[in-house]
Amino acid sequence: DTKLYAYASERGLPGAVILYNSHSTERLADRNFFAQARYSTQWDDRWQLQSALKYTYGWNQYVDTNVKYEGGSQVDENLQHEYYAQATLLYRPTTEWTFSLAEDGFINTLSSNLPSCPFPTRISSLTALQAQYRNHWLHTKGILLGTVITEYSPVFGRSPLTVKCMPSLSASLRPFDDFPFYLRMLYKNTFRMPTFNELYYLRSGNRVLRPESANEYNMGVTWQVHQWGIVRDMTITADGYFNQVKDKIVAFPTTYVWRMANYGRVHIAGLDAVINGHISMAPYMLLTFGAGYTLQHVVDLTDSQSQSYGCQLPYTPKHSGSARLQIDMPWFDIGYSVLWSGERYSMAEQIARYRLSPYAEHTMTLSKGFPISEAEFTIRFEAINFTNTQYQIIQYYPMPGRQFRATLSVNL
Numbered sequence: 001d002t003k004l005y006a007y008a009s010e011r012g013l014p015g016a017v018i019l020y021n022s023h024s025t026e027r028l029a030d031r032n033f034f035a036q037a038r039y040s041t042q043w044d045d046r047w048q049l050q051s052a053l054k055y056t057y058g059w060n061q062y063v064d065t066n067v068k069y070e071g072g073s074q075v076d077e078n079l080q081h082e083y084y085a086q087a088t089l090l091y092r093p094t095t096e097w098t099f100s101l102a103e104d105g106f107i108n109t110l111s112s113n114l115p116s117c118p119f120p121t122r123i124s125s126l127t128a129l130q131a132q133y134r135n136h137w138l139h140t141k142g143i144l145l146g147t148v149i150t151e152y153s154p155v156f157g158r159s160p161l162t163v164k165c166m167p168s169l170s171a172s173l174r175p176f177d178d179f180p181f182y183l184r185m186l187y188k189n190t191f192r193m194p195t196f197n198e199l200y201y202l203r204s205g206n207r208v209l210r211p212e213s214a215n216e217y218n219m220g221v222t223w224q225v226h227q228w229g230i231v232r233d234m235t236i237t238a239d240g241y242f243n244q245v246k247d248k249i250v251a252f253p254t255t256y257v258w259r260m261a262n263y264g265r266v267h268i269a270g271l272d273a274v275i276n277g278h279i280s281m282a283p284y285m286l287l288t289f290g291a292g293y294t295l296q297h298v299v300d301l302t303d304s305q306s307q308s309y310g311c312q313l314p315y316t317p318k319h320s321g322s323a324r325l326q327i328d329m330p331w332f333d334i335g336y337s338v339l340w341s342g343e344r345y346s347m348a349e350q351i352a353r354y355r356l357s358p359y360a361e362h363t364m365t366l367s368k369g370f371p372i373s374e375a376e377f378t379i380r381f382e383a384i385n386f387t388n389t390q391y392q393i394i395q396y397y398p399m400p401g402r403q404f405r406a407t408l409s410v411n412l
Contacts, residue, residue: 007032017396025065033057048090056082076114080196083107098132110196117200118155124148124193139172149193162211164191180225184239186218194249198260206260210247217242225277234277243268250313252346253394264302266313271295284330291323300348308348315394317342317358326365335365346395359391361399376411 008031015024036054043049062076088102104126111119127146133139149162168188175181194209220239225231245266252259272294279287298313300306312318319342326335340360347354367380384403392398 002037003035005032005034014397017398025063027063029061029063031057031059046092048092049088050090051087052085054082054084056080056084058082076112076201078110078112078201081107081109096133096135098130098134100128100130100132102126102128102130104128108196110200112200118153120151120153120156120196120200122149122151122193122196137174137177141170143168147191162193164213166191180223182222182224184218184220184222186216188216188218190214190216192249194260198249198251209249209260210262212245212247212249212262214243214245214248220272230280232278232280234275236275237273239272241268241270241272248313252314263300263313265300267297267299267301269297281327286328288326288328289324291321293319293321295319306348308350311348311350312345314347315344315356317344332366332368335367337363337365339363354395356392356395359389360387361385361389361391362387374412378407378409378411380407380409381405382407 010029011027013024013026013028015021015026034054034056036052038050038052040048040050058080060078063073065073084104084106086102086104088100090098090100092098104124106122106124106126108122108124109120111117125146125148127148128143130141130143132141145166145168147162147164147166151159153159166189168186170186170188171184173183175183190213192212194206194211199207199209218239218241220237223236225234228234243266245268246264248263248266250261250263252261272292274290274292276290277288279289281287296316296318298316299310300308300313301310303309320340322337322339324335324337326333338360340358342358344356345351345354346356362385364383364386365380366382367378369376369378371377382403382405384405385400386402388402390398390401
């Protein structure tokens with residue numbers, strides 16, 4: 001199968017709320033395109049091959065018109081290309097055991113109109129060996145991932161070769177045959193190189209960013225119900241996790257120019273709880289519901305003498321969640337959703353001037369689908385933030401208040 005995708009936009013960026021200033025001249029334009037093809041074949045019940053190719057083109061332009069710039073404006077243009085190839089060979093010797101070997105290769109390039117751009121080229125190879133065992137009560141999976149990365153720049157030359165080997169192991173148990181309850185465990189070692197955006201974009205890039213690595217531990221439970229009175233297909237999950245992160249890459253955001261930094265030692269402890277399901281309310285009427293809650297304690301433990309030692313990382317709420325309801329009826333569908341977040345701080349120091357207040361954004365939807373000839377049309381109306389809540393995700397950049405949107409989609 002193949003897929004082509006193209007996207008273009010040109011828009012203004014909202015300026016920061018600054019006393020006596022109501023003017024914003026920042027603009028952003030994007031042109032993105034990708035083409036991909038995937039091929040798979042199965043020789044028999046034991047052997048299967050899948051391969052893929054993908055090319056991605058990404059261009060953006062940032063313009064800020066201001067007398068402080070020479071010539072009256074600052075224009076940043078960045079162009080990235082990515083070439084990607086992948087192949088996976090799967091072997092299934094028995095119904096319980098599965099083995100696979102996967103190879104992913106990337107070539108990434110960056111060019112810019114800025115004189116400080118080093119025009120880097122990065123070549124990445126990911127090799128994953130996986131073994132999986134599954135029966136009626138146990139599902140285990142082990143992965144050994146090897147990463148090899150090299151980068152070259154006409155300005156800085158060739159960087160040292162990066163070689164990493166990262167294991168992960170997961171297991172899911174069903175202790176009771178007649179009760180759909182599952183216990184899950186996971187250990188994963190991860191490694192992430194900074195992206196070109198994080199390293200080289202003007203003002204936001206930080207060329208001395210170090211790669212991020214982590215040890216991740218997770219334990220969770222899942223309860224599934226396919227039919228329980230009027231309740232259908234309900235799933236409840238709860239996960240507790242703890243991550244030890246070295247050189248965590250953290251972004252300090254604005255609307256376009258983000259600043260990147262490393263936090264040498266970060267501990268993350270959290271809890272995720274999610275419920276999803278359906279309720280048969282009446283003939284031809286179905287209620288879909290879902291809710292999620294996240295508790296995250298993400299603290300900087302880099303320097304015990306620092307004022308930010310033991311503090312929550314910037315823009316990371318301790319409490320956040322969402323909920324949704326939708327009633328499907330023969331005449332139309334109506335829905336409600338809410339997204340909420342607890343307080344956050346825009347900087348490492350947790351003082352009043354950097355505090356961002358909690359908020360909840362409420363949205364109502366009304367939609368109707370109808371067929372015309374061979375096509376399926378859907379009209380959707382949305383009242384976004386209909387309570388007109390005033391809040392900020394990025395400090396000094398207020399989000400829009402009450403909004404209305406209408407969408408027409410066609411499925412051929």
